[in-house]
Amino acid sequence: MRAWVLVAVGCAMTIQAAGPSCCGQETEPVAWFTVTNPSIGGRTLDARTDPAWALVLAERLPATTTAMLTLDRLHRAANPLGNRMAAEIRLAVADSLGCRYGAALARTDLERALISGATDTGAVGKTSPAGATEVLEPATLELVRLFARRLTVAAHEIDDGEFDQIFEALGAERTVAVVHSAAYANFQCRLFLGLGQVEATGSMEVPASPDGAVPRSGEAPERPPWESVLSPANGTRPGFRPGWDPEQLAGIESRLELQKVRRGRIPDPPAEAIERLPEPAREQARRIEWCAISMGYQPELSAAWFETLRAFQQESKLDRVFSNSLFWVITRTNGCLY
Amino acid sequence: MGHSEMLLAVAGLDENEIQERTSDLSSGDWSGFSPSEAQAFEVGCRLTRTPPDVDAATIARLKTSLGDLRAIDVIWHTAWCNYMTRVADAFQLPLERENVFAAPDQRP
Numbered sequence: 001m002r003a004w005v006l007v008a009v010g011c012a013m014t015i016q017a018a019g020p021s022c023c024g025q026e027t028e029p030v031a032w033f034t035v036t037n038p039s040i041g042g043r044t045l046d047a048r049t050d051p052a053w054a055l056v057l058a059e060r061l062p063a064t065t066t067a068m069l070t071l072d073r074l075h076r077a078a079n080p081l082g083n084r085m086a087a088e089i090r091l092a093v094a095d096s097l098g099c100r101y102g103a104a105l106a107r108t109d110l111e112r113a114l115i116s117g118a119t120d121t122g123a124v125g126k127t128s129p130a131g132a133t134e135v136l137e138p139a140t141l142e143l144v145r146l147f148a149r150r151l152t153v154a155a156h157e158i159d160d161g162e163f164d165q166i167f168e169a170l171g172a173e174r175t176v177a178v179v180h181s182a183a184y185a186n187f188q189c190r191l192f193l194g195l196g197q198v199e200a201t202g203s204m205e206v207p208a209s210p211d212g213a214v215p216r217s218g219e220a221p222e223r224p225p226w227e228s229v230l231s232p233a234n235g236t237r238p239g240f241r242p243g244w245d246p247e248q249l250a251g252i253e254s255r256l257e258l259q260k261v262r263r264g265r266i267p268d269p270p271a272e273a274i275e276r277l278p279e280p281a282r283e284q285a286r287r288i289e290w291c292a293i294s295m296g297y298q299p300e301l302s303a304a305w306f307e308t309l310r311a312f313q314q315e316s317k318l319d320r321v322f323s324n325s326l327f328w329v330i331t332r333t334n335g336c337l338y
Numbered sequence: 339m340g341h342s343e344m345l346l347a348v349a350g351l352d353e354n355e356i357q358e359r360t361s362d363l364s365s366g367d368w369s370g371f372s373p374s375e376a377q378a379f380e381v382g383c384r385l386t387r388t389p390p391d392v393d394a395a396t397i398a399r400l401k402t403s404l405g406d407l408r409a410i411d412v413i414w415h416t417a418w419c420n421y422m423t424r425v426a427d428a429f430q431l432p433l434e435r436e437n438v439f440a441a442p443d444q445r446p
Binding site for chain 1: 339340345346361363365381394423424426431
């Protein structure tokens with residue numbers, strides 16, 4: 001079992017991985033990412049009140065981190081599914097991905113939700129459109145957990161029948177919320193694992209509103225120019241191969257064509273739901289199916305997500321050929337045709 | 339995959355260049371790309387497929403190739419892609435026929 005610790009090194013902190021050697025002794029810790037100045041807009045983040053991931057990201061992506069704190073708060077404390085079901089989904093995803101930090105956060109939220117009013121019999125309160133509290137059966141909760149796991153490990157293999165079970169149990173709005181909650185957990189756990197699990201320090205509480213931590217314009221550190229980043233002189237070529245069958249590329253092209261005529265699993269949201277959206281979300285929802293379903297049925301979760309993405313794009317200024325080549329690699333890995 | 343190809347077109351690649359690039363990517367032989375691109379693709383692939391197996395050594399190589407800031411950017415972008423694909427796959431969204439990311443004056 002490896003332990004991950006955030007330790008103070010002089011005035012700097014370093015995320016470190018410490019693990020047992022073959023002889024049972026702790027190996028030397030290996031630094032992943034250092035934390036020297038975890039501040040946003042002049043406010044220094046505090047490990048007692050701010051999450052560990054925010055401490056790592058703040059100095060590198062301050063506006064993104066600010067948007068992420070808002071997004072995290074929404075998913076964990078104001079999720080339209082109710083906070084218990086939201087925590088159950090994040091726990092199912094984190095366990096599927098082997099993300100201990102994500103699982104620990106979800107368990108903390110789950111305990112809090114159980115203490116603060118959700119019944120401890122397995123039933124989950126949900127709010128009907130009329131505002132009355134209804135009861136969601138344990139079987140439905142288990143169905144949601146299973147769906148979240150499937151969405152995590154083999155999303156492209158989910159068949160129409162599996163989807164219909166969720167849709168019939170929850171309806172359109174809540175199904176879209178389940179999908180976005182599971183997608184958020186997939187995002188967050190991969191980020192945690194890429195940073196080198198950071199659970200040993202930082203607050204486990206829901207982040208406070210980041211109002212007091214508004215990044216100054218242009219606060220993100222300047223990135224090196226892409227020409228130098230992508231220079232052939234940089235780094236060593238990995239021996240890694242993804243193990244894809246090269247013969248399948250032609251098959252992919254024909255499957256992309258089929259995806260164009262495929263019928264989606266969920267009906268388009270009512271026109272008035274799109275009309276209510278502010279620009280540019282309304283125009284995007286009219287043009288892009290992903291946005292129509294997401295913004296039409298769950299405008300708040302989707303808007304917070306897009307706000308986070310916008311901040312990241314502005315701060316990272318990724319080269320578009322590079323970033324979309326990486327996007328292609330990931331969609332290929334996931335078997336996602338859309 | 340359809341959207342990433344549309345976005346490559348918006349980034350300035352023509353149809354042949356997109357086909358060539360996706361063919362090179364799909365081959366799994368990334369020797370035609372720079373070492374730092376190949377490192378990023380490796381991390382993207384592994385953080386997607388088997389995230390707990392991405393270890394300190396892998397991230398250290400990524401940092402050596404791209405630098406600390408760009409390494410974080412690659413991890414973040416990879417995580418983002420995994421959000422987007424979960425939504426698209428759950429709903430099996432039909433792929434739009436035209437490039438939905440093209441500038442308004444370039445759409446049909």
